[in-house]
Amino acid sequence: MATNQVRTRFAPSPTGYMHVGNLRTALYAYLQAKHNDGTFILRIEDTDQGRLVEGATDIIYNTCRQTGLIWDEGPDIGGPVGPYIQSQRMGMFKEYAEKLVEAGKAYYCFCTPERLEQLHADQKAAGEAVGHYDGHCRNLPKEEVDRLLAAGTPYVIRQKCPTEGVTSFDDLVYGHIEVNNSELEDQILIKTDGMPTYNFANVVDDHLMGITHVIRGSEYLSSTPKYNLLYQAFGWDLPVYIHCPPVMKDAQNKLSKRNGDASYQDLVAKGYLSQAVMNYILLLGWSPKGEEEIFSLEEMIKIWDPANISKSPAIFDSLKLRAINAEYIRRLSEEEFLEVAKPWVEQAVHRPVDMALLCQCLHNRCEVLGEIPEQLDFIDQMPDYDLELYRNKKQKTTPESALEALTALEEVLSGLDSWTKDAIFEACKAKAEALEKKNGWLLYPLGIALSGKNRTPGGGTEIAAYLGRELTMERLKAALEKLKG
RNA sequence: GGCCCGAUGGUCAAGCGGUCAAGACAUCGCCCUUUCACGGCGGUAACCCGGGUUCGAUUCCCGGUCGGGUCACCA
Numbered sequence: 001m002a003t004n005q006v007r008t009r010f011a012p013s014p015t016g017y018m019h020v021g022n023l024r025t026a027l028y029a030y031l032q033a034k035h036n037d038g039t040f041i042l043r044i045e046d047t048d049q050g051r052l053v054e055g056a057t058d059i060i061y062n063t064c065r066q067t068g069l070i071w072d073e074g075p076d077i078g079g080p081v082g083p084y085i086q087s088q089r090m091g092m093f094k095e096y097a098e099k100l101v102e103a104g105k106a107y108y109c110f111c112t113p114e115r116l117e118q119l120h121a122d123q124k125a126a127g128e129a130v131g132h133y134d135g136h137c138r139n140l141p142k143e144e145v146d147r148l149l150a151a152g153t154p155y156v157i158r159q160k161c162p163t164e165g166v167t168s169f170d171d172l173v174y175g176h177i178e179v180n181n182s183e184l185e186d187q188i189l190i191k192t193d194g195m196p197t198y199n200f201a202n203v204v205d206d207h208l209m210g211i212t213h214v215i216r217g218s219e220y221l222s223s224t225p226k227y228n229l230l231y232q233a234f235g236w237d238l239p240v241y242i243h244c245p246p247v248m249k250d251a252q253n254k255l256s257k258r259n260g261d262a263s264y265q266d267l268v269a270k271g272y273l274s275q276a277v278m279n280y281i282l283l284l285g286w287s288p289k290g291e292e293e294i295f296s297l298e299e300m301i302k303i304w305d306p307a308n309i310s311k312s313p314a315i316f317d318s319l320k321l322r323a324i325n326a327e328y329i330r331r332l333s334e335e336e337f338l339e340v341a342k343p344w345v346e347q348a349v350h351r352p353v354d355m356a357l358l359c360q361c362l363h364n365r366c367e368v369l370g371e372i373p374e375q376l377d378f379i380d381q382m383p384d385y386d387l388e389l390y391r392n393k394k395q396k397t398t399p400e401s402a403l404e405a406l407t408a409l410e411e412v413l414s415g416l417d418s419w420t421k422d423a424i425f426e427a428c429k430a431k432a433e434a435l436e437k438k439n440g441w442l443l444y445p446l447g448i449a450l451s452g453k454n455r456t457p458g459g460g461t462e463i464a465a466y467l468g469r470e471l472t473m474e475r476l477k478a479a480l481e482k483l484k485g
Numbered sequence: 486g487g488c489c490c491g492a493u494g495g496u497c498a499a500g501c502g503g504u505c506a507a508g509a510c511a512u513c514g515c516c517c518u519u520u521c522a523c524g525g526c527g528g529u530a531a532c533c534c535g536g537g538u539u540c541g542a543u544u545c546c547c548g549g550u551c552g553g554g555u556c557a558c559c560a
Contacts, residue, residue: 013560048560113558132556156558174490183488183556191558198560222489222555245491246553254553280497283509287498291508310491310498313553317496320510330523364523375521392520425519432519443519451520459519 006038008213009206010069013045014056017263018063020316021217021247021255024281028244029215030069031304041209042074045086047201063264067278068297073209081209086201093196096204096234097157097189105233106189109137109158110148132185133158157190159200159230167225171241173309174218179225187226199223203230206239215242215306242306245285248315255316262316271344271369276325283324285314294327326367337363341372348373350380354466357421361458361466378451379467382475385452387483392454395440402445403483408435409446410476413464421465428461449479 010026012018033040042064044057057075064071073079083089100106111133119134138160148155161184168178189200196204206214221243231238249255255262267277275296282300283293286309295303329337338359345358358376366372377383390402397405412431416423432442446460447453450472456463464472 015560045560051560116558177489179489185556188558193558195558197558202560217554218490219554225489243490248553251552283497285497287508289499291499293497293509312491314498315496317510320497323510326523361522365521395519428519439519441519445519447520453520455521457521459521461519463520 005210006033006036006212007041007210008033008038008215009041009043009209009211010064010071011043011045011202011205012060013048013051014053014060015048015051016053016056016059017265018059019255019262020264020267020277020281020284021262023063023067023264023277024247024284025215025217025244026064026069027067027278027281027300028242028286028306028309029213031300032213032215032242032306033072034301035304038212039072040069041079041084041211042071043084043086043205043209044075045198045202047086047090047195047198059265066268066274067264068274086205089201089205090195093201093204094157094190094194097196097200100159100189100233101157103233104160106157106159107138107140107186108145108149108155109133109186109188110140110153110155111136112154135163135186138186154192156188156192158186159189159226159233161186161226161229167229169224169228169238169241171221171224171243172306173243173245173311174221177221177224179222184226184229199226200230203227207231207234207236211239213242214239215244218243218245242309244309245311246313247284248313250315267321269370271371272321272325273328273340273369276328277321279328280321280324283320284316285310294324294331322367329366329369330364332363334360334363341366341369344369344372345376348376348379351467351471353379353468357462358457358466361462365457375457378453378456382478383452385448389448389452389454390445390483392440392444395444396438397441397444399483401441402448403480405437405442405445406449406476406480406483409442410473410480413469413476414473416469419465419469421462424464425461445479446476450475 008029010029012022012026030040032038042060044060046052046057061076071077073081073084075082075084078084097106101108115136116133123132137158162181165181166178167181167184168176170176187199188197190196224241224243228238247255249262264277268274278297278300279293279295282295288295288303288308289305332340334356338356341359341362342355345355345362349358362372362375365375387399390397390399408431409428412427413424416427428443428446429439432439435442443460447456447463450460450463450467458466467475
């Protein structure tokens with residue numbers, strides 16, 4: 001593999017849904033690679049068999065594909081540093097840990113779980129900080145270690161961390177961070193079963209895969225010193241760290257996987273456009289230089305700069321997502337909108353209507369595709385409505401004036417040759433002029449008569465046009481009956 | 486609790502010693518208009534608190550408060 005090339009990875013655990021926080025991390029990792037003409041790698045970290053969820057890996061694949069985060073190396077397509085599924089890499093980690101033992105940077109620990117438990121209990125009783133291993137096996141004589149090993153005593157391998165001094169690292173987002181080594185624990189590298197812990201596997205894999213920029217959530221900030229100590233113990237080059245602030249549900253809680261709209265697939269199922277979701281996620285904790293905030297993936301790659309990642313947690317705002325989604329919908333061409341909207345329209349409408357015209361009317365009135373059926377509920381079935389709906393101050397209409405207007409309209413429309421939006425409107429307009437009334441006086445009641453609602457996609461003449469002549473006249477007559485009481 | 490990180494309108498955020506403190510979303514008003522939208526124009530609304538440093542702090546330093554993260558043979 002070429003040196004000096006930027007290599008980033010997205011390394012999710014297949015433990016369920018992909019929520020927007022994960023997706024954002026993937027996006028940032030992708031952008032960091034692509035902005036630098038680098039390589040984006042997908043690695044599946046499936047070593048926790050207990051938490052594996054059936055189908056979760058496919059969700060990861062599908063989500064990345066749908067959102068355009070195409071990986072250059074990964075489980076399905078391979079690459080020079082595979083395998084890319086962590087469970088298939090298990091064999092090698094122990095050797096690496098043993099190298100560290102030889103170098104004096106790690107050691108065998110024969111402490112039993114019982115002793116550890118007792119240790120913690122004692123620490124607690126003494127009012128000490130609970131949790132840190134006491135280094136019991138840290139300086140065991142070599143003969144003793146050999147004897148225990150030969151006897152087949154169960155053991156783990158622990159990292160030998162310095163107990164004094166300071167370990168520091170630099171993060172692209174958070175800057176220079178220092179931690180007292182006394183805070184560090186001799187963490188376990190290899191478990192009793194011979195398998196690596198996540199932290200250890202992660203460091204070794206990242207190095208072996210040539211990862212140059214580690215992009216992950218800020219929850220890893222406090223374990224990063226231990227990662228660095230590991231890199232140093234091996235004599236490996238440190239990656240650049242880019243830690244991202246968490247995505248919050250509200251001021252107190254992180255976004256929870258289980259809560260509906262947090263997951264990518266749920267958002268799409270609700271009628272959010274993939275690109276809109278990505279665009280919103282981009283802006284959640286990152287800001288562009290200028291005022292523009294709508295970007296295609298290609299544009300994101302161009303303008304990406306990790307220095308603009310914010311340090312503070314960001315609350316997921318579904319209202320803003322809506323607004324961005326609406327913006328994307330509006331930017332669709334008529335044809336494109338028809339294509340994405342049609343399935344949603346067909347959910348609600350089972351009558352023959354002018355689909356093209358209906359979608360035209362819908363286009364600017366739809367922020368999320370999922371709300372289309374609700375907007376069109378009047379088409380199949382005329383709802384019950386209150387005659388007071390005909391009263392509108394601004395249009396100067398009342399149930400009484402509506403009777404007058406609809407009577408006139410019935411006459412106009414029944415004599416109309418061409419049933420098109422323009423023809424209908426022109427005819428109505430002419431009638432309004434003849435009656436010396438404003439268009440609204442005549443047409444506002446038409447919309448009510450045809451839909452039973454005062455908020456509809458399109459005005460009276462447009463509804464008439466897409467409903468068709470027959471249904472329009474039928475509803476007009478029904479409305480007249482209703483008005484006459 | 487120890488350690489780490491953070492704090493600008495309701496939300497996302499720009500800012501990086503001197504600004505009338507950007508912008509977007511939301512909200513309110515007006516215009517356009519066959520409803521509702523779209524679009525256009527305008528308004529309301531913010532630097533967590535206390536000390537320093539400085540001629541001058543939103544910006545730098547210290548303390549506090551609040552919030553988040555982390556302290557596993559989980560990942």
